[in-house]
Amino acid sequence: MTNDNVVKVALIGNPNTGKTSLFNQLTGLKQKVGNYPGITVEKKQGFCKLNESVKAEITDLPGTYSINPTSLDETLVLDTLLNEEGDAFPDVIVVVVDIENIKRNLLLFTQLKDLKIPTILVINMIDQMNRKGIHINVQKLEKQLNTKIVLASARKKIGIGDLKEAILDYKNIDITPVGDISIKIDKEYFSKLKEAFPEFPLYKSWLLITQKKEFDFITEDEKKLVLKFRENLECIKRYQHKETIFRYQIINDVLKDTFNVDKSKATDLRGVLDRVLTHKIFGYVIFALILLFIFQGIFNWATYPMDLIDTAFANLSSWTKSVMPPGTFTNLIAEGVIPGIGGVIIFIPQIAILFTFISILEETGYMSRVVFLMDKIMRKFGMSGKSVIPLISGTACAIPAIMASRNIGSWKERLITILVVPFTTCSARLPVYAILIALIIPDKRIFGFLNLQGLTMMAMYLLGFTAAISSSILLHNVLKIKSKSLFVIEMPNYKLPSIKNILYEVVEKTKAFIFGAGKIILALSIVLWFLASNGSSSFKNAEEIVTNKVENSELHPQELQKKIASYKLENSYIGYMGKTIEPVIKPMGYDWKIGIALISSFAAREVFVGALATIYNVDSDGENTGTIKERMAAEINPDTGEKRFNFPTGMSLLIFYAFAMQCVGTLAIVKRETNSWKWPMLQLFGMGILAYVSAVIVFNIFS
Amino acid sequence: MFKTIANLQIGESAFIEKLCLDKIPLKLLEMGCLPGMEVQLIQKAPMLDPLYIKVNGSHLAIRKETAEKITIVK
Numbered sequence: 001m002t003n004d005n006v007v008k009v010a011l012i013g014n015p016n017t018g019k020t021s022l023f024n025q026l027t028g029l030k031q032k033v034g035n036y037p038g039i040t041v042e043k044k045q046g047f048c049k050l051n052e053s054v055k056a057e058i059t060d061l062p063g064t065y066s067i068n069p070t071s072l073d074e075t076l077v078l079d080t081l082l083n084e085e086g087d088a089f090p091d092v093i094v095v096v097v098d099i100e101n102i103k104r105n106l107l108l109f110t111q112l113k114d115l116k117i118p119t120i121l122v123i124n125m126i127d128q129m130n131r132k133g134i135h136i137n138v139q140k141l142e143k144q145l146n147t148k149i150v151l152a153s154a155r156k157k158i159g160i161g162d163l164k165e166a167i168l169d170y171k172n173i174d175i176t177p178v179g180d181i182s183i184k185i186d187k188e189y190f191s192k193l194k195e196a197f198p199e200f201p202l203y204k205s206w207l208l209i210t211q212k213k214e215f216d217f218i219t220e221d222e223k224k225l226v227l228k229f230r231e232n233l234e235c236i237k238r239y240q241h242k243e244t245i246f247r248y249q250i251i252n253d254v255l256k257d258t259f260n261v262d263k264s265k266a267t268d269l270r271g272v273l274d275r276v277l278t279h280k281i282f283g284y285v286i287f288a289l290i291l292l293f294i295f296q297g298i299f300n301w302a303t304y305p306m307d308l309i310d311t312a313f314a315n316l317s318s319w320t321k322s323v324m325p326p327g328t329f330t331n332l333i334a335e336g337v338i339p340g341i342g343g344v345i346i347f348i349p350q351i352a353i354l355f356t357f358i359s360i361l362e363e364t365g366y367m368s369r370v371v372f373l374m375d376k377i378m379r380k381f382g383m384s385g386k387s388v389i390p391l392i393s394g395t396a397c398a399i400p401a402i403m404a405s406r407n408i409g410s411w412k413e414r415l416i417t418i419l420v421v422p423f424t425t426c427s428a429r430l431p432v433y434a435i436l437i438a439l440i441i442p443d444k445r446i447f448g449f450l451n452l453q454g455l456t457m458m459a460m461y462l463l464g465f466t467a468a469i470s471s472s473i474l475l476h477n478v479l480k481i482k483s484k485s486l487f488v489i490e491m492p493n494y495k496l497p498s499i500k501n502i503l504y505e506v507v508e509k510t511k512a513f514i515f516g517a518g519k520i521i522l523a524l525s526i527v528l529w530f531l532a533s534n535g536s537s538s539f540k541n542a543e544e545i546v547t548n549k550v551e552n553s554e555l556h557p558q559e560l561q562k563k564i565a566s567y568k569l570e571n572s573y574i575g576y577m578g579k580t581i582e583p584v585i586k587p588m589g590y591d592w593k594i595g596i597a598l599i600s601s602f603a604a605r606e607v608f609v610g611a612l613a614t615i616y617n618v619d620s621d622g623e624n625t626g627t628i629k630e631r632m633a634a635e636i637n638p639d640t641g642e643k644r645f646n647f648p649t650g651m652s653l654l655i656f657y658a659f660a661m662q663c664v665g666t667l668a669i670v671k672r673e674t675n676s677w678k679w680p681m682l683q684l685f686g687m688g689i690l691a692y693v694s695a696v697i698v699f700n701i702f703s
Numbered sequence: 704m705f706k707t708i709a710n711l712q713i714g715e716s717a718f719i720e721k722l723c724l725d726k727i728p729l730k731l732l733e734m735g736c737l738p739g740m741e742v743q744l745i746q747k748a749p750m751l752d753p754l755y756i757k758v759n760g761s762h763l764a765i766r767k768e769t770a771e772k773i774t775i776v777k
Contacts, residue, residue: 065730066729068730101761103759103760103761104734237729241724241732244729244732244733245732274746278749279749283749368764371764372755375753376749376753377750486728488728488730488764489763490734
């Protein structure tokens with residue numbers, strides 16, 4: 001069945017055990033991240049050379065405390081290990097445990113051992129042993145747990161060679177379980193179970209019946225049997241509790257004479273840090289300062305690389321036009337594909353910076369303290385302390401933010417988080433805000449030091465945040481979802497972050513964004529380009545029509561070209577679309593040109609600026625928004641003779657962009673994460689109506 | 704009135720007597736919160752909820768509503 005030269009290894013362990021460090025050490029950069037079929041959980045795999053002829057294919061399974069899953073990510077561990085025919089079914093399991101939390105970590109180990117798959121136990125972070133006064137009798141422990149033990153420190157690269165040897169030798173590992181749970185729970189019940197599924201290891205059958213989900217890798221007959229066993233729910237629950245208690249008894253017995261901690265050596269750095277970081281005043285002050293620092297990073301430091309990227313793509317576009325033969329294909333590349341790719345790449349600096357911060361906060365153990373600090377407050381809004389991370393991430397991009405909500409245990413809390421995240425001011429709104437604010441708010445200072453434009457930008461952030469909070473209160477009261485709240489978080493010990501882990505994490509998250517959201521933005525950019533550069537007969541004959549019209553007036557050839565271009569736009573497909581929606585958007589103070597920009601914004605909000613640039617036929621190279629700005633400032637509303645982008649229209653647009661759900665990528669991810677079209681549609685229409693009504697009101701108040 | 708983890712003072716320890724099995728998620732047991740184990744309240748969050756406890760060698764944070772379902776004896 002399996003190739004003899006490739007050993008399939010599943011890497012499993014509790015969160016915070018250094019499992020990812022070990023994976024990175026074993027595989028280096030030879031990793032690939034894919035998706036498991038049908039679900040969005042990332043599948044991390046990598047290869048590792050064991051000797052001259054044998055390789056290991058290592059799958060890094062999501063961190064879990066137990067084989068009984070409580071989240072989508074954790075379900076994957078169970079599915080992988082129960083499906084013997086599956087792609088990732090391992091030849092050998094490597095369980096990683098943290099030496100400091102060995103007792104709790106061993107629970108998962110004893111569960112896995114019962115599946116009768118060869119299992120290696122890696123005791124990680126042994127470099128901490130002396131400092132913490134820990135002593136282990138490895139040989140005795142190996143004997144009592146019927147396994148091969150490897151002592152390692154993934155960060156210090158200790159024990160990696162030993163682990164490779166142990167993996168090579170996996171066929172000689174004892175697969176006897178540690179203790180027999182059936183005797184302790186209910187012997188009779190388990191012998192019935194054994195009779196029903198004679199082919200399976202007993203523990204596999206037990207897991208099949210204790211879960212609430214359906215397994216698609218067992219036969220129809222087996223499914224029926226499983227359902228029959230599941231009927232006695234009360235009994236199953238009681239037995240599961242008994243099982244856990246029994247496992248801890250075994251672990252305690254085993255550790256009693258193999259594992260010693262000299263308590264006099266323990267330091268209380270953790271206690272001191274905890275008292276400060278979760279203090280009722282300092283705790284919040286420190287968190288606020290960290291947030292401020294992160295936003296500083298996203299909005300100040302990121303602008304330098306973003307400007308570079310912007311200029312580079314504008315140059316690449318004009319260079320392509322100059323070297324390739326003129327024609328539709330060249331236009332597609334230069335006006336559709338290149339700006340489309342640029343529109344995705346431009347977000348990389350902000351996303352990379354944000355994820356660097358988030359992974360540092362997670363690696364150090366600080367994030368758990370934030371969750372602890374914020375939980376009670378967030379619960380008032382129907383969310384969980386764990387919602388803080390998605391809400392922060394949302395200021396860069398809603399897509400990774402929504403994915404980060406997966407570990408929220410309660411479905412209602414998770415759903416509300418997913419639904420309100422798109423209100424937070426994501427980076428795609430920034431360029432739109434920037435140009436509109438520059439147009440309608442005077443560049444003045446009040447009280448001598450507060451810049452009015454800067455204040456408006458801040459107000460927009462607050463507006464987004466307020467909208468998220470208010471809608472969460474509304475949803476909290478309206479949504480009648482009964483879900484058991486499951487809030488148990490581990491408060492890990494503080495650690496210095498590993499640069500390697502952070503780097504890998506950032507690369508992986510950024511890649512996921514580019515290939516996930518990027519595809520959609522790119523595809524829509526091309527569609528928009530097509531709609532803007534094609535049209536009916538008057539589009540095709542634009543040159544002739546315009547030239548005839550202006551025959552007598554003396555126009556500069558450049559002026560003539562501009563006239564032709566804007567005539568073309570008016571008669572392109574997208575021009576028709578803009579005109580069609582004009583009556584609808586007129587109450588907000590917009591015309592068909594702004595309508596085009598609104599439609600285009602569904603690819604990604606920042607396309608608004610680019611679309612207006614195309615419409616007003618000005619070059620939007622670099623940060624040279626001056627030209628677009630000037631052109632926009634000069635645009636006249638023929639009905640009133642006033643400026644098109646006057647204060648009322650500008651304010652109305654700001655409000656519209658703050659509230660409307662104009663992002664196909666986000667809708668797609670919400671559909672995937674909630675597994676239903678109901679919720680993304682609620683966002684699209686709910687936020688859309690809110691945006692429309694507010695924009696109309698704002699426009700009328702100010703005009 | 705039974706005493707529960709929610710009644711502990713910061714720094715105080717006790718032993719878990721009973722967990723209300725129907726209302727306690729299995730996950731809590733799996734993370735080490737078991738009858739007979741010593742539990743210490745390390746800290747309360749600023750609004751007195753959630754609670755930060757040490758039990759069976761694990762450091763965990765649980766909500767007050769959960770803590771109220773775990774009775775203790777000295």
